[in-house]
Amino acid sequence: MKRIIVCVKPVPDPKHWGRVSMDPDTMTLRREVIPSIVNPLDKHAIEAGLSVRDSFGGEVVLLSMAPPSAQPLLREGLAMGADRAVLLSDPVFAGSDTLATSLILAAGCRYIGDFDLIFLGNMSIDGSTAQVCSQLAELLGLPNVMHVTGLSWTNEGKVIITRKIENGFSKLVGIPPLVLSVRKELNKPRYVPFTGILAAESKEIRVLSNNDLKIDPSQIGLAGSPTKMAGLEIRRFERKRERLEGSPEEIVRKLMDKIYQIGVI
Amino acid sequence: MEKGGQMEIWVFAEQRGGELHKVSLELLGKAKELASKGGRVTAVLPGHDVKAISRSLINHGADRVLLADDPRLGIYRIIPYSLLLGGMIQDHRPDIFLMGATAMGVELAPRVAAKVKTGLSAHCIDLSLDSQGRLLQVVPGWGGGVVATVSCPEHRPQMATVMPGAMKALPPKEREGEIFEVAVELPDENLGPEVIEITQEKPQGLPLEKAEVVVAGGWGIGSRENWQLIQELASLLGGAVGATRPPVDEGWALEGQMIGQSGKTIRPRLYIGIGISGVMHHVVGMEGSDHIIAINSDPNAEIFETADVIVVEDFKKIIPPLIREIKNRLKKQGSSD
Numbered sequence: 057m058k059r060i061i062v063c064v065k066p067v068p069d070p071k072h073w074g075r076v077s078m079d080p081d082t083m084t085l086r087r088e089v090i091p092s093i094v095n096p097l098d099k100h101a102i103e104a105g106l107s108v109r110d111s112f113g114g115e116v117v118l119l120s121m122a123p124p125s126a127q128p129l130l131r132e133g134l135a136m137g138a139d140r141a142v143l144l145s146d147p148v149f150a151g152s153d154t155l156a157t158s159l160i161l162a163a164g165c166r167y168i169g170d171f172d173l174i175f176l177g178n179m180s181i182d183g184s185t186a187q188v189c190s191q192l193a194e195l196l197g198l199p200n201v202m203h204v205t206g207l208s209w210t211n212e213g214k215v216i217i218t219r220k221i222e223n224g225f226s227k228l229v230g231i232p233p234l235v236l237s238v239r240k241e242l243n244k245p246r247y248v249p250f251t252g253i254l255a256a257e258s259k260e261i262r263v264l265s266n267n268d269l270k271i272d273p274s275q276i277g278l279a280g281s282p283t284k285m286a287g288l289e290i291r292r293f294e295r296k297r298e299r300l301e302g303s304p305e306e307i308v309r310k311l312m313d314k315i316y317q318i319g320v321i
Numbered sequence: 322m323e324k325g326g327q328m329e330i331w332v333f334a335e336q337r338g339g340e341l342h343k344v345s346l347e348l349l350g351k352a353k354e355l356a357s358k359g360g361r362v363t364a365v366l367p368g369h370d371v372k373a374i375s376r377s378l379i380n381h382g383a384d385r386v387l388l389a390d391d392p393r394l395g396i397y398r399i400i401p402y403s404l405l406l407g408g409m410i411q412d413h414r415p416d417i418f419l420m421g422a423t424a425m426g427v428e429l430a431p432r433v434a435a436k437v438k439t440g441l442s443a444h445c446i447d448l449s450l451d452s453q454g455r456l457l458q459v460v461p462g463w464g465g466g467v468v469a470t471v472s473c474p475e476h477r478p479q480m481a482t483v484m485p486g487a488m489k490a491l492p493p494k495e496r497e498g499e500i501f502e503v504a505v506e507l508p509d510e511n512l513g514p515e516v517i518e519i520t521q522e523k524p525q526g527l528p529l530e531k532a533e534v535v536v537a538g539g540w541g542i543g544s545r546e547n548w549q550l551i552q553e554l555a556s557l558l559g560g561a562v563g564a565t566r567p568p569v570d571e572g573w574a575l576e577g578q579m580i581g582q583s584g585k586t587i588r589p590r591l592y593i594g595i596g597i598s599g600v601m602h603h604v605v606g607m608e609g610s611d612h613i614i615a616i617n618s619d620p621n622a623e624i625f626e627t628a629d630v631i632v633v634e635d636f637k638k639i640i641p642p643l644i645r646e647i648k649n650r651l652k653k654q655g656s657s658d
């Protein structure tokens with residue numbers, strides 16, 4: 057194995073999602089107030105990369121497109137054991153949809169070069185699009201497999217991939233280079249030892265801008281994104297919210313009446 | 322110019338082993354509605370020996386079927402499927418292309434969108450047309466706590482994946498429709514990973530999406546023994562059992578029973594949620610239900626925000642007597658017939 061790239065996305069910490077608010081003028085979410093974490097599935101992607109490296113050698117490179125403030129999150133991945141990180145950061149990247157994001161990540165992968173595998177999380181918890189894996193692979197001209205729950209290797213260097221489908225699994229055999237996005241069943245992200253945290257301090261995080269990647273600016277950011285935000289709302293539900301009071305016996309009687317009125321018995 | 326100013330709406334007909342995924346029929350229902358102001362609905366059906374499915378597609382609303390029959394399309398693989406669909410889009414230039422947000426659709430749609438360089442919105446829960454005939458795509462984000470409306474003003478086709486269960490299929494009836502066989506041109510090599518095995522577990526009981534009544538249990542149910550109460554209540558009401566993630570992780574329920582962002586979207590007549598906190602991840606999958614009853618011992622449980630009928634009580638004090646009451650009522654109904 058020469059090199060394994062793992063795509064890592066900073067996402068707003070779900071513990072604080074209740075605090076999300078909206079800027080009505082720009083129709084964007086005020087994300088600043090919410091701390092970021094590494095997208096949970098991306099830790100499984102990092103673990104996948106590390107375990108392949110531990111068996112077959114090579115290096116694990118983390119790749120992220122994010123503001124410079126994402127560096128501490130990349131350090132977490134380095135503390136797990138990744139060898140180095142590349143952070144793609146440029147104001148012209150802001151507002152990218154999944155296609156533009158994938159174009160930028162593809163440029164990052166080419167910049168890093170010479171890789172056998174790219175691992176991603178199957179989906180991110182904020183946008184939850186689950187689109188980047190297939191789009192990145194298409195733009196790199198490589199095959200991809202999503203929903204990966206198992207990996208094993210043959211003696212000839214082929215990889216047997218198990219993936220989740222509706223009500224079951226399918227198994228595929230592939231030859232690197234491949235782009236794979238993983239589900240949490242694949243593995244258990246390793247415990248970070250204190251020595252790992254210390255070692256991470258001296259590992260390299262290279263920050264690249266579009267001066268390095270030289271992507272046509274009309275293809276990225278808000279301008280290069282085919283999808284546009286036409287509306288945004290923070291959900292509020294309108295329901296009757298009628299509380300049934302009384303002793304359990306009374307509640308059961310009232311519940312029976314409700315169910316009867318709805319007409320299902 | 323095969324569309325003559327009419328809107329051309331495509332629906333991906335997803336089949337595995339000759340079995341059509343029902344989300345495709347739901348999408349045809351929606352496509353028919355979108356086409357009601359002037360448009361044509363086309364079902365795109367790749368596979369091998371699947372021509373028989375065409376009839377069902379037409380009866381559910383397709384004006385025509387584009388059938389791509391080839392042995393190399395017999396088992397879904399992303400490279401041949403995406404090459405085929407990309408090529409068909411370039412040849413026919415549809416305005417809208419809809420796919421199910423299934424394991425297959427979620428993987429395939431983004432690859433096709435990147436190939437033809439257009440926009441794609443993921444896991445849509447609603448679709449409509451604006452006054453200029455552009456597709457408005459409603460997508461949940463942040464676990465469903467935020468709902469965005471996305472459009473794709475300048476690129477075609479406008480693509481979306483749609484949650485299974487979010488749209489309603491039309492009742493099938495004999496309809497007129499044409500079937501065209503398209504020529505399949507694929508390279509002989511470099512078709513990507515090969516499928517060597519498919520294992521399917523049998524789904525149990527009434528499928529969630531078809532049930533009029535869904536009784537869903539959460540972590541608060543506490544044990545496999547208690548879970549039987551959920552199953553009993555559901556079967557007495559002629560309904561299906563749903564679950565949040567923890568019961569699935571515990572093995573009380575099957576993966577296919579999970580409701581929510583990473584599970585199913587349901588819209589039954591009646592949803593009863595028991596021992597469920599009501600995190601957005603779950604709520605997005607059930608909020609379309611006609612009636613929602615929530616039972617939770619915590620008066621501040623979030624699920625009460627989304628409920629029509631609220632019961633603040635330990636379910637163990639409510640469900641067993643409720644089951645007895647329903648049995649009594651059913652017995653009376655039975656004897657009066």
Ligand SMILES: Cc1cc2nc3c(=O)[nH]c(=O)nc-3n(C[C@H](O)[C@H](O)[C@H](O)COP(=O)(O)OP(=O)(O)OC[C@H]3O[C@@H](n4cnc5c(N)ncnc54)[C@H](O)[C@@H]3O)c2cc1C
Nearest residue numbers: 539540541565566581582583584596598602603618619636
């Ligand atoms: C990316 C992502 C996707 C996810 N997708 C989904 C999804 O699709 N579907 C899904 O469901 N989850 C999903 N989850 C998980 C989700 O965030 C929650 O963890 C889950 O929905 C919580 O399930 P719960 O309400 O059963 O459990 P809990 O949150 O633990 O709630 C249990 C509830 O039971 C109540 N309770 C306890 N004892 C009793 C009693 N005796 N009587 C009555 N009430 C009682 C408690 O008050 C509590 O409110 C997802 C998470 C992530 C990160």
Ligand SMILES: Nc1ncnc2c1ncn2[C@@H]1O[C@H](COP(=O)(O)O)[C@@H](O)[C@H]1O
Nearest residue numbers: 063064121176177179180185186187188
């Ligand atoms: N900005 C980004 N930087 C690095 N990786 C990303 C980025 N966006 C998405 N990814 C990767 O793509 C996966 C799926 O994300 P998404 O398609 O946004 O749901 C994530 O788990 C990451 O591995």
